[in-house]
Each structure stands twice: as structure tokens, then as C-alpha cells.
Amino acid sequence: MPKRGEGDRSFGLAELLIRGAARLVPRGRRDDWREEWLAEVGARRRELKRTGRLTPGARTDLALRAAGSIPDALHLRVRELSPATVATELRVAARSLVRRPGFTAVAVGTLALGIGANTALFSVVRTVLLRPLPFEEPDRLVRVWQTKEGESPGRTISYSNARDIGRRMSSLAELAAFDEWRPALGGEGGPSEVVPGATVDWNFFHLLGVEPALGRFFRPEEAGEGREPVAVIGHGLWERRFGEDPGVVDRTLVANGTAYRILGVLPERFESPGLEGSSWGAPEVWRTPAFDAAGFPRSARSWAALARLRDGATLEAAASEAGTVAEALAREFPEANEGRGIGLVPLRDQLLGDADRVLWILLGSVVLVLLVACANVANLMLVRGTERRRELEVRTALGAGGLRLLASAASESLLLALSGTAAGVALAVAVVRGLGGWFEVVLPRAGAVSVDGGALLFAALLMVVTGLAFGAVPAHRALRRAGAGVPGSRTRGGTAGRNESRLRRLLVGGQVAVTVVLLVGAGLLGRSLSALYDVELGMAREGVVTAELHGSPFYDLSMDEATARYRTILDRLESLPEVRAAGAINILPLSGGFSCDGVTRDDLPPPPPGEDRCAEVRTVFPGVFEALEIPLLRGRLVGPDDGPDDPNVAVVSQSMAESFWPGERSLGKRITVHGESAEVVGIVGDVRHFGPAREARPQLYLPAVQDAWGGTSYGFSLVVRGDRDAGDTAVAVRRVLEGVDPDIAVESLRSVGELLDGSVAGARFRTVFLGGFAGVALLLAVVGLGGVVAYSVRQRTREIGVRVALGARPDRVARMVVKEGGAVVAAGAAVGLVGALVSADVLSSMVFGVEVRDPWVVLGAPIVLTALGLLACWLPARRAARVDPVDALRVE
């Protein structure tokens, strides 16, 4: 554009500043603005020269004045984007979104799925993994236990050993032992209920570094025999049974018939370290040992121990010191400690288990889903942008600057991002509320999962990131349009069109690749879960009901009375017509409980210390094997004739027979267990006691009435097989129990099927979630692909019309479309396949019964996706085939 009057050719700093600032001015006003400023500066310069006052100082002055052009330019720039204009743009954007409900719904829905799933999972991760443990310096807390090759999966220790280890290891500042306690609460404050509890060393809470919400914790003199029974209660118990009474300190709590004086109440946030392998639940009441725990045999490993590392001590240093201490203990107490090491693990690891790895993998997967969702929305925006091209061109011609166009483009993205996030958060809240119960069962520390402030911040962050991601598309286009300046005589296609088409195909290909990876993961977990359920457990799965009975009604009974009570229950059950068999066992299979007790062969000399072996010992009432359909392989089962005064007998599992008497007959041999000798009278099949994933261990069954270790003084679990389904049988069991003794508390009533579900609950959780994510990604990818192909067909209507007019057959046209779409899918699937193979090891600890690179799954996923993809192309392809060349060529 010619500049009038440009006779002046001064090139001072002032002019440079002005020309530079001119870039900031909205395009439409730029030339005039520059002319105005240059004219002013030029006039002043001439005036100064004419009057001979053009000194360096004056030149500087002029430059300073010219610098004022920058605020002026900015002012004009901002004016272009005043709050009023922004509001207008938003209004216009909202209206245009409402006018295209299909587009808006799909975009918002897609974003909601992606952001919602991520927010929900993040809430879980936040509560379970990121929330710090409510103890002082929790990373200095460790679990301590005694290890031995091949023994039960529990981290247990004997009391005396715990005390000694605590005293001898200088890396440990403090140690406290704890054990499970299951008191039945009675007395005032509420109905009789059985609650989880714990027996702890007096310094337990001091070690954790917790402060009481009310009252205080134990003192050293408050433990041991003959002391007054005192207890500390949890916050929930305080609410439930004492109505949050602020004067609860020194009130009485009756547990198992004993009156405990309450010393204090724990804060609400308290979380308790637990014992593995128990369906313990969070303890609600704590007591100190009222018995001489140190008097327990050193080999009675039923306790757990918690310790705090000394300041400056590292876990590695402690571990190596533990090795030395373990050797010393083995030397001094060989029967109990020979061959046993000392294990140390951070408390956090024990509390979380593998939840850490599982949740991070799930979070990674759900982020992939979000990427797929963003790709879909980006593609939608590309399509939308092409529709708005006309509008943008007109606006540019009318003088709209780059910033204005950008605002216009960004408004739609902003509104979509906002509504998608809002819908996503609502979805996340619904999911978290709906699945909260399940999370609690399957994950540790998951009781308090909610979509809180932190999760909302995360959602906001996602909104910004995804908004930028898919908003970049229309923004870039707007800026490019503004840069061109010339209103469009742009034909369809052209370089810009081709670039966009490539971008779309790339996005779809990426989606397909990501979806393949997710599908492979889900497929592996799915097959694992199926394999778990297929594993032969060694017992029946259906039609059997189990009922864990609490032991307290039996505490005051003599052995004979307790036995008679159980016998009554079982007889009454068996007399019911719908009951085929009924028995009782002290630890149910699949319940997570374990008890590896020492067993020795009578015909061999006692093994040297450290080489003693243990077997999973169970005490039973007759009827258990029939009820659970555990097959008898040789000899006989425990029967009613094996009374307390009859010769001691034992029934062993097949793997025990093979490992204790390799190559020999085991029937008729004698063993010593629980301090007494017994004859092996029968061999039964193995039972996978610890769940389908773990091999069966040597098992041994003793008649409860003959057991020297307390026999019937603790709670047994009934096992009842009925003719009808488990629900009806459960009702019958309850009726019988009430009839015998209404005080008998049933801790849980579950069918074997439910026990199995509980045992594989973790695997089910993983599979359902990853499967869900893969399904969502699949849906999004297929929909995305279909959309892109349909759009491409619409764009190429003319081209197709020409082809048909020139004699191309419709079905060939359709095939061309499908082939092109299929090429994208196939390419994406191939990339996804490689990705899945490379990343497969991530899942290696979670698969069961299937290889991590199982060909069926690894090849099946891309094949399925390709097939679905081709199907998605088919519909638009059909439409392409039906293009009427006359119509196509007519409209311009």
C-alpha cells in the first residue's frame, strides 16, 4: 500500500521503534497508525532541525516519545479484545454450539468420558497412594518378622523374639509387637457386637507418633499379668457406642466379659497397620497383653512387629544388622530360630501391597483413554473448522485482527472444554460414589475415596491441557487465516486441505494404536481371570455355605460342653432334609487364614533345628470333607468314633503324604503334631487353601475333639452343603443356630463361591477396570474412524461424482473408500501391536496362566480392531457408492 508523503527518509531510533510497535497494532488499523506516528515524529524532527535544536539530547527525547507508541499499540490491541468483545465471542460460540447439537453432544460426551474416568481414578490414587500415612515420619516405620524358606505367607514373629530383636538391633529406635484380638463387646452402649481389635505392646502408639484425640495411651506399667484391664478405642467405636461423649475417658467397655477402663480415643484419621492373611478389618479397640506374653513359647509365631528406624539408620543397614542378630538368636535358641532370618519392609509397602503398581498401571491406561478422546475431539474440531472457514474469511475481510479471530476460535474450544470437564466431574462423582464400596474391599486405605478439592484441581488441569490440545487446531487455523489477509478464493483441497487430511489420518491412526495396546492388556487380564476361575481348587464351589462363628459364647464352657454344643448344631443341621452334609473347620479355605504348625515323623529321629517342617494344620468336626467334597484317596476320614478318649488320628493331604513320606506308604505311619502323637488314617486330595493362584501346601486335619491345642475353645466355621442354592441353605443355618443358642454371633455367612470371589477380588478389580478403559477407547476409536471416513467422503463428493460419471462402478468406489480407511486402521494397529509387545512386561506380575505375549491376545486385538474399523468404513463407503454424479457435479 503506498504511503503518501513519504518524502522524508529519516531512520532514527524513533522510527525503528514505531515500525516495531506497528506489529502489535491490529492489522486493519496498522497502516494508518504507522503513518500517523511517523508523521508526528517526522514533523518534530524537521522542526528541530530547522531551528537547529536537533541535539543528541533532543534525539533521545524524540526516541522516548516514540517509545510511547508501544503502549498505544498495546492499547489498541487490547481494545480489540475488550471484555465486551470476549463476552460477545462466547455468546456467539455458545449459540453456534447449541445449533449443532450432534457435534456438541459428541464432543462434550467424549471429553466427559476421558476427563471423568481420569478424575475418578485420580481420586482413588490420591487417597490410596498419595495420601501420607497419619504417623510421624511414616517412611521410618518398618515391619519386622521372621523368615523361613517355604513357609506360610504371613509376616509373623514370636513375642520373645520380637522383644529381643528390638533390644539388640541398634538400627531400630523402638519396636512394638501386636496381635489380632476379636472381642465381643457387651454391656451398655449398644447391642452385643464382635469387633476387630488388637493386643499391642504399651508403646505401640508412641512408636507410631500418634496423638490421642481424647485422653491418653498406655503406660509401661499398664501391661502384663494382674494389671487393671485398660483399653484405647477408635474414633468410630467412640461415635457408635459412646455417642462421642467427651467424658468417655475412664468409662467402662465390656469386651469378652471383662470390664476395661477406657484410657483414650484415637483421632479419626488413624489407620492401623495390620496382619496379612487375615480378614481382620481395621481394629476398633486396643488392649495391652494381660497375660505374660513373654512366657509364650519362642516358636509360637503368632504376633506381628512394628519398628521405627533410628535417626540416620537406613533400611539397608538395618537389614544387614538383622542378619547378624538372626544368627545370634539362632545360636542361642536353636529349636525356635535355627534357619530363620529377620525380614524388614517399610510399613507403607505392607499396607499397600501391590496396590501401588496396579493403580499406576490403571492410571497410565486411563491417560491413554484421554489421549484417544482428545484425538477424537481434535478431529471434530478440524471438521468444524472447515465449516467455519467462510465465516472466518468474511471476518478477516471486515478487518478482524488475529487476536479477534483467535478469540473466536478459542471460545468454542473453551466452552467445550468447560462443559466436558463439568460433565466429566459429575461422572467421576457418580462413579466414585457408586463403586466406593467395591474400592474399599479391593484396595487398602480406600475407605475415604471421594472427589475432593485435589481431584477437582486435577480435573481443571486436564481441562486446560486437553483444551489446549484440541483447541490448538482451530487456533492455528485462525492465526494462519489472519496471516493470509486475503479473503478466500481457496478451493477445496489444496495444500492446507491435504495437510489437515493427513493430520486427521494421523490422529485416527494414533487412536487405533493406543486402543490396541489397551485391548491387549485387557485381554491378558481377562484370560488370567478366567484361568483363575478355572483352576481346580480341590473342593466344591457351588451349593456350599460357610458360617464363621465367634468363639466368645464358648469361652466359659469346658471342652466337653463346647464340643457338645458344636455337635448339637451339626446334628440339627444334618437332620434337615435339605442338608446333605455338615461339618466344621477352624480355618476356612480361601478365607486368607493360615496356620503352619510343626509336624514331625515319629519313626525318624527329630530333625536338627532349622530343618523342622510345618504343615497347614486344621482341626475339624466330621462332615467337613463330605460338605466340601474333598475326595478321599486312601484310608478313611475323620469320623464320630474318633472321640477324645480314642486313639489320636490324623488325615493328611496328598502333597503332604508325598513330601513327608516320599516313595513310602503314609497310611499307618505316626506323626507328632501339637505335642501329641497321632496315626495317619487317611489321605485326601489337596485343596488350594490360599486361592487359585497359589499351589496347595501340605495339609493335615485333626479331629477337633482330640486336639491338644485348645480344641473347641475358639470359634469354628460351619461348612454346610445343601440341596438348594446357597441362599436358602444360609437361612436354614441361621435358624438352627438361633435355636441352639441365640448368643452365638455369626461373623460372616458366605458361600464358597463368594469366598472364591473374595480370593480373586484383586484380579477382578484390575480386569474390570482395564477392560472398561479398553472398551471406552475402542468405542471412541471406532466412532472417530467412522467420522473421519464419512467426512472425507463428503469432501470428495465431487471427485467421486466425476469418477462415476467417467464409468467407475459404484462398488469399486466403495471399495476404494474402505481400502483407504482400512489402510489407516491397519497402520495404526501395526504400531499398536509393536507397542503392546514392547510394553507387555508391565503386566507380567498380574497375569496368571497366560503368557504376557500370548499370541491369541496379542494378535487378536489388532485383528478385531481392524475388522471393526473396516466395518466403520463400510457405511460411508456405501454412501459413496450411491453418489449421483449429476448431483455431485452440479453444486459448487
Place this chain on the structure above:
Amino acid sequence: MTDSIRMTHATALVLRGLDAGHAYGFDLMDATGLPSGTVYPILRRLEEAGLVRGAWEESESAEDRGRPRRRYYELTAEGRDVVPEATRRLAGSLRLLPDALLDAAGGEG
């Protein structure tokens, strides 16, 4: 019309300057003593509010004088109506200045 602009001190100065006949941007700077970064945005706002009209010099006369045409500003009818208010605004602050300073400032036109 006065609701559409805030009668800041600087705005009042510019209005008075325009009323006194200073039509070019740089002249207004000299007259009001305000920096260019202040004067021009005010001029833009006044223009938007319809109180001031900007126009290019007649090109013939500029070319005659051998320089590029400048843009000049003048008050519209509405703008003239606002000048008394500008005066009042300035008078308020002038009252705070001691007489000696007023004398030193000299004639302001």
C-alpha cells in the same frame, strides 16, 4: 456522553489542550506535559466516545510543505460540552497548589 469516559486528570488535561487549539498528538504532549504513552490512548478513547474527531491533514497542503500528512484531532460538539467539566476537574487540583508554583507554571493558555 460523559458517562462513557472517566474524567481522569489526564483526560481533563487533554480535553483542555484540545480546546486550546492543540490539534496534533505531539503538540498535545507539549501542552499537557503528559507522556506519549498516555496522550494517545486518551485520544483513542475520546474518539471512540465521540467527543473528539480525528482527521488527516489535507494532502495538498502537507505535500506543499514537504512533509508527510499528519493526523489532527478536534473536539466535536459533544466534546465541547464536556470541557467545563474538565475545567472543574482540573480546578480542583489546582487549588492544592501554592501560589508560587502557579506563578512559576506561567500562562497555560
